[in-house]
Amino acid sequence: MESFSERLIHLRHSHNLTQKEVSDALGLVRSNYNRYERGARTPSNKTIVMFANFFKVSPMYMLGISHLMNGEEFLLDTLENIELHGDPKGFNAKYSLEEYRKEFTAQ
Template sequence: MNYAERMRNLRQDNDLSQKKVADMLGVAQTTYSQYELEKRPMPIDYLIALCKFYNVSADYMLGLSNRKNP
């Protein structure tokens, strides 16, 4: 599973809309949608923010591990 799939799954598991997560990151919903669809690379600072928001490790978010927390 890649990071875009993990992002989408975490968002859906937490019953959040793309708009809600985009607002938290300070980006437009369309921009966030492009991150989930892998049409635009996600900046590392947004990856870090999402890891903190969802309380998961970067390894989990990137698909390098199936353990959410180290």
């Protein structure tokens, strides 16, 4: 599982940005940003969401919990797992996978 710092570095590189460009865009001190990439500083929940919004990925992806980059992919993956394996954790999903696809692809 990739760490937050590994995902942060990967996302920055995939967007062809420097540390300075990202830190300036987010209003962070560059040295603090560098600490996030080195894993020397633990991000707050607010900071994780800020990075996720900036790079247009889900916070779960930023944390290395999911390999899926955006929230819709994560929801689809969750619904597929519930359909395949049941609902052992009690998610009680509002939509079945098919209902989700019908409603949200019609928009």
